[in-house]
Amino acid sequence: MTAVRDNILAGMARAPARAWRRRPGPSQRHRTYLFGLAMIAPALTIYVVFVIYPLIRGAIVSLYQWNGLTPTTTWMGLRNYTNALQDPIFLLALRNTFQYAIGVTIAKNVLGLGLALLLNQKLRFRAFFRTAAFLPVMFAFVVVGVLWSWIYNPLFGLADHVLAFVGIHNPPGWLSDPKLALWSVMWVDVWKWTGFHMVLFLAALQAVPQELYDAADIDGARTWARLRHVTIPTIRPVIALSVLLSLTGAFVANYDVVYVMTGGGPLNSTQVALTYIVQTTFTGDQVGYANAMSMILLVLVAIVGAVQLRFMVGRQEPARV
Amino acid sequence: MSDSLATVRSVANRRSRRNSSAGRQPGRDGAAGTRKRTFTAAAYTVMALVVVLTIYPMIWMVFGAFKSTGEFYTNIWGWPHDFSWSNLSQAWDQAGLGRKFLNSIIVTGGTLLLVIPFCSMAGYSFAKIWYPGRRWLYYFVLLGIMIPFGVTAIPTLTVTLQFHVFDTLQGLILVYTAQNISFGTFLMYAFFSSIPDELIEAAQADGCSRFSAFWKIVMPLARPGLATLLIFIGTSIWNEYFMASVLIHQNSLETLPLGLVVFTTQHSTDYPELFAALTIVTAPMVAVYLVAQRQFISGLTAGALKG
Numbered sequence A: 001m002t003a004v005r006d007n008i009l010a011g012m013a014r015a016p017a018r019a020w021r022r023r024p025g026p027s028q029r030h031r032t033y034l035f036g037l038a039m040i041a042p043a044l045t046i047y048v049v050f051v052i053y054p055l056i057r058g059a060i061v062s063l064y065q066w067n068g069l070t071p072t073t074t075w076m077g078l079r080n081y082t083n084a085l086q087d088p089i090f091l092l093a094l095r096n097t098f099q100y101a102i103g104v105t106i107a108k109n110v111l112g113l114g115l116a117l118l119l120n121q122k123l124r125f126r127a128f129f130r131t132a133a134f135l136p137v138m139f140a141f142v143v144v145g146v147l148w149s150w151i152y153n154p155l156f157g158l159a160d161h162v163l164a165f166v167g168i169h170n171p172p173g174w175l176s177d178p179k180l181a182l183w184s185v186m187w188v189d190v191w192k193w194t195g196f197h198m199v200l201f202l203a204a205l206q207a208v209p210q211e212l213y214d215a216a217d218i219d220g221a222r223t224w225a226r227l228r229h230v231t232i233p234t235i236r237p238v239i240a241l242s243v244l245l246s247l248t249g250a251f252v253a254n255y256d257v258v259y260v261m262t263g264g265g266p267l268n269s270t271q272v273a274l275t276y277i278v279q280t281t282f283t284g285d286q287v288g289y290a291n292a293m294s295m296i297l298l299v300l301v302a303i304v305g306a307v308q309l310r311f312m313v314g315r316q317e318p319a320r321v
Numbered sequence B: 001m002s003d004s005l006a007t008v009r010s011v012a013n014r015r016s017r018r019n020s021s022a023g024r025q026p027g028r029d030g031a032a033g034t035r036k037r038t039f040t041a042a043a044y045t046v047m048a049l050v051v052v053l054t055i056y057p058m059i060w061m062v063f064g065a066f067k068s069t070g071e072f073y074t075n076i077w078g079w080p081h082d083f084s085w086s087n088l089s090q091a092w093d094q095a096g097l098g099r100k101f102l103n104s105i106i107v108t109g110g111t112l113l114l115v116i117p118f119c120s121m122a123g124y125s126f127a128k129i130w131y132p133g134r135r136w137l138y139y140f141v142l143l144g145i146m147i148p149f150g151v152t153a154i155p156t157l158t159v160t161l162q163f164h165v166f167d168t169l170q171g172l173i174l175v176y177t178a179q180n181i182s183f184g185t186f187l188m189y190a191f192f193s194s195i196p197d198e199l200i201e202a203a204q205a206d207g208c209s210r211f212s213a214f215w216k217i218v219m220p221l222a223r224p225g226l227a228t229l230l231i232f233i234g235t236s237i238w239n240e241y242f243m244a245s246v247l248i249h250q251n252s253l254e255t256l257p258l259g260l261v262v263f264t265t266q267h268s269t270d271y272p273e274l275f276a277a278l279t280i281v282t283a284p285m286v287a288v289y290l291v292a293q294r295q296f297i298s299g300l301t302a303g304a305l306k307g
Helices: A002-013 A025-059 A079-086 A089-121 A126-138 A143-152 A158-166 A181-206 A209-218 A224-253 A255-261 A273-281 A287-312 B002-024 B031-065 B068-075 B086-094 B095-126 B134-146 B147-161 B169-193 B197-204 B210-223 B223-238 B244-245 B254-268 B271-291 B293-306
Strands: none
Touching: A002 B293, A025 A287, A025 B002, A025 B095, A025 B147, A025 B169, A025 B210, A079 A089, A089 A126, A089 A181, A089 A224, A089 A273, A089 A287, A089 B031, A126 A181, A126 B031, A126 B134, A126 B293, A143 A158, A143 B031, A143 B254, A143 B271, A181 A209, A181 A224, A181 A255, A181 B031, A181 B293, A209 A224, A224 A287, A224 B147, A255 A273, A255 B254, A273 A287, A273 B147, A287 B147, A287 B271, B002 B147, B031 B086, B031 B271, B068 B271, B086 B095, B086 B271, B095 B134, B095 B169, B095 B210, B095 B223, B095 B254, B095 B271, B134 B169, B134 B254, B147 B169, B147 B244, B169 B223, B169 B244, B169 B254, B197 B210, B210 B223, B244 B254, B254 B271, B271 B293
């Protein structure tokens, strides 16, 4: 879903021009209007019914107590929201969500950029490397999650075996230690996506004009100065984009991997907002409550996205790679 | 497709030009040369490390699929000694993978059949047809990109119940289509915007109707955009788990990711068989990726690179 979000930026950069810039005759204009609406009608209808309407409905349902099946509902007002903000598991889940999102964002981008900088030179096998590093991006998160939960398995897992090979014979409980489990799951996310970010950065690096480096050389810039004053500022829009993609993605795309690997356990230590919301929905009378938590998450994601956009892209012209 | 190839080629040209210009400058001193060699050596080491870290877990998975239950726990990271092919066929039957492949194909294909024409038409409407309210509609559809669908999953479930498409493949197709409208429309909008208006005007002057100017003249030119759309949406739907797990509850309607998770949680003892199931599920994806990797890499990173 990542590339979906990068188009926020692309889309915003070039909104359609105002209508009536050119004015055909009146009857023509009428027909054009109808044609334009007819062309957009199918997309708009299905979008309104299955995206916008659920969103509105979710907001309404969040004000009631409801079991999701029978028509009887009880008005709750904002009590679902106040309850959510006092629910220790929900607060823990939010804390975990933030840790997850921020942690994987830093890791993916630092690793991705580091690899890209290292590889942005004439190297053999680079094409092969790119193919290999991008491979995990192709896999479903559940596939990756299942595979890594086996790698972490204490009986036959690869992780403990590698540790034993280098002489560590008391391996940690990757997924069973509440202090470690969330980090183990986050690593899987980093493993899957770093290749994607590396490819983005590599493409950006290759588009930095050689003239800039030549000019820096004339000014006597060393490697570090070149990096700081030429490379990083030039590819900054792509860095912003990449950070934004991973941050907003990590807030909501973590359900699959967490659910498959730990189901939120042990002791809720890997519970993220979405796993808790889904779990709540299917337990008893709590559909309204789950919707209220969804709305809180939606607002948080929107705030983070807006802050991100402002801080990193706001002062910058749109990305051109 | 041809567009992405051209991009790759031009990047390659630029790179070789840069390298040759760098080659003309002799190394300024010995220290710099040494540093450069160290840097290159470090690059190869890191490359090798990353390749092992990425590929080995998958090789391990394939090895595991061929090990007998006894060997599985003793020979952990090596080549399987007595190949037991029966794991694969057992996993296929036990997990009902045939049915799940079929469901995934129906859902992915059905969604693409709706998304591609709908998004093309809507993108064309925003890019090339002039009418009042267009900007507002554009922003309204743009909103969909910012809605994280995980958040609306539960209300979406209630809406599918209301329309009697809950727990059906049709329902899943409709929801997937709706959730991809925003992205698809903007992608196609970007492609159509780059096509000159004169082309459409000329076609209409030659007697094309409004629709046939779109369908016969403009659509063939938008093939690179359609390829990106196909790859991006196709991949994400083929891999989608969350919405499927919320909307599909019948065993016979499970898609591959959903079926895989159900299978691994229900039969969590016979590991070689589970490894075999995972291998079967990932194999087609890897094969398609290796054949068309360039298109996949450019398709999946397209949005960012176009920004």
